[in-house]
Amino acid sequence: MLKNYFKIAIAVLRRRKFFTFISLFGISFTLTILLVLTAFIDKVVGDNYPDRKRDRSLYIARLEEVGKGNMSSGAPSYYFLDHFARNLKTPAKMAICSGFNGTNTYINNKKIAVNYKYTDAVYWDIMEYDFVEGKAFDKKQVENAEKVAVISEDMKNEYFGDVPSVIGKYIEADNVKYRVTGVVKNIPITSYMTYSDIYLPYTVSKSDYKDKGYRGGYTAILLANSKDDLPKMHDEYDQMVQRIPMESKDFNKIYSHADKYIAAYVDTGNENQSGVVLVLTIISVFVFLFMLLPTLNLVNINITRIMERSSEIGVRKAFGASSKTLVYQFIVENIILTLLGGLAGLFLSIVAIYIINSANLIPNLELSVNFTVLFIGLLVCLFFGLLSGVYPAWRMSKLDVVTALKAQ
Amino acid sequence: MIRLQNIEKVYRTSTVETLALSSINLDIAKGEFLSIMGPSGCGKSTLLNIMGLLDAPSKGDIKIDNQKTDHLSDKQLAAFRNKKLGFIFQSYHLINDLQVLDNVELPLLYRDSTAKERKMLATEALEKVGLANRVKHFPNQLSGGQKQRVAIARAIVGRPEIILADEPTGNLDSAMGSEILDILLQLNQKDGTTIVMVTHDENMAHKTHRLVRLFDGSQVQ
Incomplete structure (x- = not known):
């Protein structure tokens, strides 16, 4: 039939x-x-490269402050994350990094567009980048605000050309020279939380990362001991946000959540609801x-x-x-x-x-x-x-x- | 074999009512070859469709093989037709996309049979109508007479007890028409198949056992 x-x-x-x-x-x-x-x-x-521990991570990527007739929404500041989120008990580790920003650099009079991103040292513990050569900068280098950098493979090829090793060589971005400590495998721009051409210690940032404003350009990655701890970590952060004092009289409410990767990816920063x-x-x-x-x-x-x-x-x-x-x-x-x-x-x-x-x-x-x-x-x-x-x-x-x- | 009692068929539209058949009473015996004649539009095909359970009468009873058919569901009617009835149409109604063998196999698709059985029975039926060498042809590669022979093979492949033929020679020249009638006569004589044939041809009608004439939807002979 x-x-x-x-x-x-x-x-x-x-x-x-x-x-x-x-x-x-x-x-x-x-x-x-x-x-x-x-x-x-x-x-x-x-x-999930290099974010291989994504299943036990939460991300704080948005902060919204609301007042009568006022609203401010965007990524939180380094100060906010370091000062408040740092106090959370559930996370085993917490990394802070900025989003990527663009600048230009020149080599042999040729303009190269470069994206750079600031991170702390824990970032390299949580993320599992594949290093083509060298290694990440460490805690001491971050504390000392050493001008060091981890660069992507594409950046290495574009900036230095086809050379066997670039560890110890200097790369210039925004008129500052950084010593290369490591080269990592490339990441597409769609992985926007981890993508960059150059990774720098946050302490070398030209903008004042110590500024006490709540809004800035940073993201925190909270790593739990196990997947089961995620709800607890999420709730702990939510409760903590309730207790955070207002930054100014313009605002009377702060909304911010520690979300899973996809939720953080599409988070609208909108009130209590994620954008999923x-x-x-x-x-x-x-x-x-x-x-x-x-x-x-x-x-x-x-x-x-x-x-x-x-x-x-x-x-x-x-x-x-x-x-x-x-x-x-x-x-x-x-x-x-x-x-x-x-x-x-x-x-x-x-x-x-x-x-x-x-x-x-x-x-x-x-x-x-x-x-x-x-x-x-x-x-x-x-x-x-x-x-x-x-x-x-x-x-x-x-x-x-x-x-x-x-x-x- | 077929008993029609007080059959009436009325076609209704919102404004007009047309009486297509009125007070038809007919008994057709098993093994009989009956012709139905009458002018165009007198209700011959309507009567044949009602006998073939393709159309329902507005009034009256039909019994086929002593079984009343008015209460049968769509599925039961389909199964009844498949088992008891074979149809031959004036314009053949072969499926042009299928080869001759597949066309002939068609009634067997709707009953329990294996592909092998179907092929065997269809080949047998085609041999009976003298077309065993045309199994792989498509209908549009055949002449009118050959097409009608394929249609006859399709009608007899399931070995039905009744064949209803609606002007089977209407589209054929007289030589071809005679060939087709000969095949039908043989089926009737050799296999004892009951045949009801609508025709316009007096000569053909006279070769059958009995002739029924219709005029304006009524039986006149």
Whole structure:
């Protein structure tokens, strides 16, 4: 029976080449976009280099101060994190680092754009960067505000060229020379909490990290002893925030949370709620609308396609096919069509991902179609197949035999 | 084999009511070959469709093989047709996307049978109509007469007790038409299949056991 359905599905597809092209194009194009998008999200959210202890870490990345008619929102300051978050009891370790900032440097009169980031020494304990050579700066070097730096592999190649070692050499950024202590493997910019070209001790920062304002450009990474401690650590920080004195009379409430990586990634800094729900809702609505158009298109094409076959429907019914059997047949045919579209989509995705990777649109972000993405892709195909096949099949199966036979 | 009692068929729209069949009473015996004749629009095909359970009468009872059919569900009707009835249409109604063998196998798809059995029975049916050498052809590679023979093979492959033929020679020239009638006569004589045929051709009708004439939806002979 299935073989017969398959034969007729292929025959119908071959007979109406234009409809087949439109259907397959709709499915494969949509699927390609979804697969590339999921590959991107999968990479951005799932890639945990160098943040390998992410499952037992929380991040304090946002702070919001609210007053009557006043609101200040953004990353907390070094002072705030050091002065308050440092007192938390649950974390085994706490690292403080800044976000990355851009500047320019020159080598042989050639301008190079450089991103730099300040960290403390604990940062290098918590993060597991792969060192190509050398090592991170230590606690003493940070305390002494030594002008030392860890640089990325790309930075090394761009600044120093193809040389075997750069440890001990000097790199200039913002008119200051720093001695290189280590070179780490590259990170894509999408891992924004850990990405940089140059990592410097926070003590060499030109801006006053001792400034007592609560808002600044820093993030704290809290490492718990185990995953089980995360809720406790989260609550402890929340309670502590309640007790923090107001920075000025302009504000009467402070909101800040220690969130997991993804929540911190999409945190809107908005009141008590993290941005996860908002982001998931936006993504879901986008995906739904994105899929709705080709699905409606397919429903429409399928109705036309199926109605053209009313004589066949009449004959099948006359010779013993029940309405249910016919619905089943047309859904199977549709699933075959969507799976073919799925295969084409998968092929296109691989090509698209290859092109994105080759073009190096986002440096060091190597996208790949993995099994999760493939699985999602197959589910999407089946969803398409069912959604666009059920209604036309049901409508067609209700067709009266005599009317169906007269249609030819 | 087929008993029609007081069959009436009315087509209704919001403004018009058309009486297609009225007070039809007919008993067709097992193994009988019956012709139905009458001018266009007199209700011949409607009557055949009602006998074939493809259409429901507005009034009256149908019994096939002593079984009442008015209470059967869609699924039961489908199974009943599959087992008891075979259809031959004027315009063949072959599925152009399928090869001759697949077209003939079609009724067997809706009953318990293996692919091997289906192939065997379909080949047998095609041999009976003299088309065993055309199994791999597609319908559009065949002449009108060959198409109708494929349609006959499809109608007999499931070994139904009744064949309903709606102007089976209507689209064919007289030579081809005679060939098709000969096949039907053979089926009736050799296998004892009950056949009801709608036709416009007096000569053909006279070769069958009995002739029923319709006029304006009523039985006149």
